Structure formats: structure tokens, C-alpha cells
Amino acid sequence: RILLTTVLDQYRESLKGIAMTVQDITREVELNEAKSQFISNVSHELRTPLFNIKTYIETLHDYGAELGEQQRREFLQTANNETDRLTRLVNDVLDLSRLESCRIYHFDAVDVAQAIDQTLRNYQLNAKDKGIELIQEIEPKLPPVLGNYDLLLQVFTNLVGNALKFTNAGGKVVIRAYLIENTKTKQSLLRLNSQPLAGKVRIEISDTGMGIDPEHQEKIFGRFFRVENRVHTLEGTGLGLSIVRNIIDKHHSSVHLVSEVGVGTTFWFDLAVFQAAILENPSSVTAA
Numbered sequence: 653r654i655l656l657t658t659v660l661d662q663y664r665e666s667l668k669g670i671a672m673t674v675q676d677i678t679r680e681v682e683l684n685e686a687k688s689q690f691i692s693n694v695s696h697e698l699r700t701p702l703f704n705i706k707t708y709i710e711t712l713h714d715y716g717a718e719l720g721e722q723q724r725r726e727f728l729q730t731a732n733n734e735t736d737r738l739t740r741l742v743n744d745v746l747d748l749s750r751l752e753s754c755r756i757y758h759f760d761a762v763d764v765a766q767a768i769d770q771t772l773r774n775y776q777l778n779a780k781d782k783g784i785e786l787i788q789e790i791e792p793k794l795p796p797v798l799g800n801y802d803l804l805l806q807v808f809t810n811l812v813g814n815a816l817k818f819t820n821a822g823g824k825v826v827i828r829a830y831l832i833e834n835t836k837t838k839q840s841l842l843r844l845n846s847q848p849l850a851g852k853v854r855i856e857i858s859d860t861g862m863g864i865d866p867e868h869q870e871k872i873f874g875r876f877f878r879v880e881n882r883v884h885t886l887e888g889t890g891l892g893l894s895i896v897r898n899i900i901d902k903h904h905s906s907v908h909l910v911s912e913v914g915v916g917t918t919f920w921f922d923l924a925v926f927q928a929a930i931l932e933n934p935s936s937v938t939a940a
């Protein structure tokens with residue numbers, strides 16, 4: 653009987669081992685499938701602007717003399733726009749793959765007000781051109797957050813860029829930052845020596861733009877997803893929000909949105925307040 657129990661125990665252990673291996677393989681297969689899907693999407697997305705550029709250049713080369721001056725200019729302009737689109741795509745793909753492969757980012761005290769200010773300075777002209785009011789409402793004496801400045805700058809850039817892109821003239825884009833307290837039930841996932849960090853800064857980017865249909869609200873964070881009827885009129889790669897989600901994940905937080913079609917959209921997320929004590933334990937301030 654003892655022998656039988658021992659054999660059974662060994663058998664159970666082996667089964668557990670096999671189950672774990674199967675799980676690992678499944679995860680690996682899923683990852684590989686996601687990777688090939690991504691590569692196939694990227695190739696498809698790159699091919700379109702490349703094809704357009706080649707067509708316009710070939711036409712100019714073969715029939716340039718027969719075309720009028722204005723048409724030649726238009727063709728060159730289109731080829732130039734397509735080159736910009738290609739550049740944006742390549743940059744976004746590189747950003748995303750760097751985010752996915754680079755496991756360690758240096759986290760430090762980040763002045764959110766400074767990052768927002770820098771973002772808005774870059775967009776002020778664009779907003780003026782489009783007739784959109786671009787406003788910041790930052791709580792005075794906002795404490796620094798724990799994060800990576802460059803990554804957060806990219807989040808603000810992508811979200812404010814989208815807000816301006818999907819809002820019409822006469823609209824308004826507001827970026828807010830304010831302190832919220834940590835409650836016991838809503839503890840931060842980011843911990844120092846197993847103690848949850850106190851306090852968070854909430855960031856909101858609101859627009860009075862076209863809004864997002866509930867059926868698309870989760871999908872827009874997927875790679876290359878763009879709401880169908882807007883694709884042809886507005887430039888973009890469909891990767892901006894995947895990058896945002898990835899970066900906010902790295903900050904141990906998540907992005908949320910509230911939106912109503914025809915009324916506007918607010919994207920929001922929280923960032924943990926920086927505490928000087930963290931510097932004594934640097935291993936806790938890098939993100940996987």
C-alpha cells in the first residue's frame with residue numbers, strides 16, 4: 653500500500669510537470685502567433701505607402717513632361733505625405749518593439765507639470781491652426797511622480813495629439829493633473845518594501861471631439877486598430893494607444909476612458925507619487 657501511494661505521488665508529480673510544460677508551450681505558441689500576426693500587419697501597413705510613393709514617382713518619371721505644373725506639384729506633395737506616413741509608421745513600430753523588448757527603464761522623480769508644459773508647447777501652433785483651445789489645469793504644488801520622463805512625455809504627446817486630431821474647430825482640449833489620496837481599499841500596486849505607496853496624481857486628457865462608440869472603446873488600444881470611417885481623412889498609424897497602454901502598464905497603472913459620440917472623450921490614468929525613500933531601494937523603481 654505504501655508502495656502504491658509512493659508510485660501514485662510520483663505519478664501525480666509527473667502529471668503536474670507535464671501540465672506545466674504544456675502551459676509553457678501554449679504560452680510560447682500564443683506569443684509566437686501574436687508576433688507573426690504583428691509582423692504580417694506591419695508588412696501590410698508598410699506596403700501601402702510604399703506602393704503609393706512608387707506609383708507617383710513612376711508616373712512623374714514616365715509622364716512628367718505631359719503633366720501640367722499643378723498636377724506635378726500635387727503628385728510630389730502626395731508622395732511627400734506618404735513618405736511622412738511611412739516615417740511615422742516606422743517610428744511607432746520601433747517605439748513599440750523597443751518598449752516590448754527593453755525590460756528595464758530607469759524610474760525617477762518626474763515633474764508632471766513640466767512634461768505637460770513641454771507637450772503643450774509642441775502642440776500650441778497646431779491647436780491654433782485648427783482653431784482649438786488647448787488648456788492645462790495643473791494643481792499648484794503638485795508633487796513629483798515616480799516614472800520615466802521620456803516615456804510619460806510620449807504618453808502626453810500621443811493622447812493630446814489624438815485629442816486635437818479628433819476634435820473640430822471651435823472645440824476644446826484640456827489636460828488636467830491633480831493629487832488624489834490613496835484609500836485603504838484602493839491600494840497602489842506599486843510597493844516599497846511591501847508597503848503600498850501613498851498618494852497618486854491623476855492625469856486627464858479631455859476633448860470636445862467626435863467621441864468613441866462603446867463597441868470600439870476597448871479595441872482602440874489594439875495594434876493598428878482605427879475607427880473605420882476616419883481612416884481616410886485623418887493621418888495616423890493605429891499604434892499610438894498601444895504605445896500609451898504599454899507605457900502606463902510599465903508604470904504599474906492602467907489607462908481608462910469615458911467617451912460619448914458627438915460629445916467628447918476623456919482618457920485618464922493615475923501615477924504614484926514619488927517618495928524619496930524609494931531611492932534607498934532602487935530595485936523597486938524599475939519597471940519590467
Ligand code: ADP
Nearest residue numbers: 814815818863872878879888889890891892893
Ligand atoms: P491613430 O490615432 O494613429 O489612428 P491610435 O492608436 O492613437 O491610432 O488611436 C486608435 C483609434 O482610436 C483612432 O484611429 C481613433 O479612431 C480612436 N481615437 C483615439 N483617440 C481618440 C479621441 N480622443 N477621440 C476620438 N477617437 C479617438
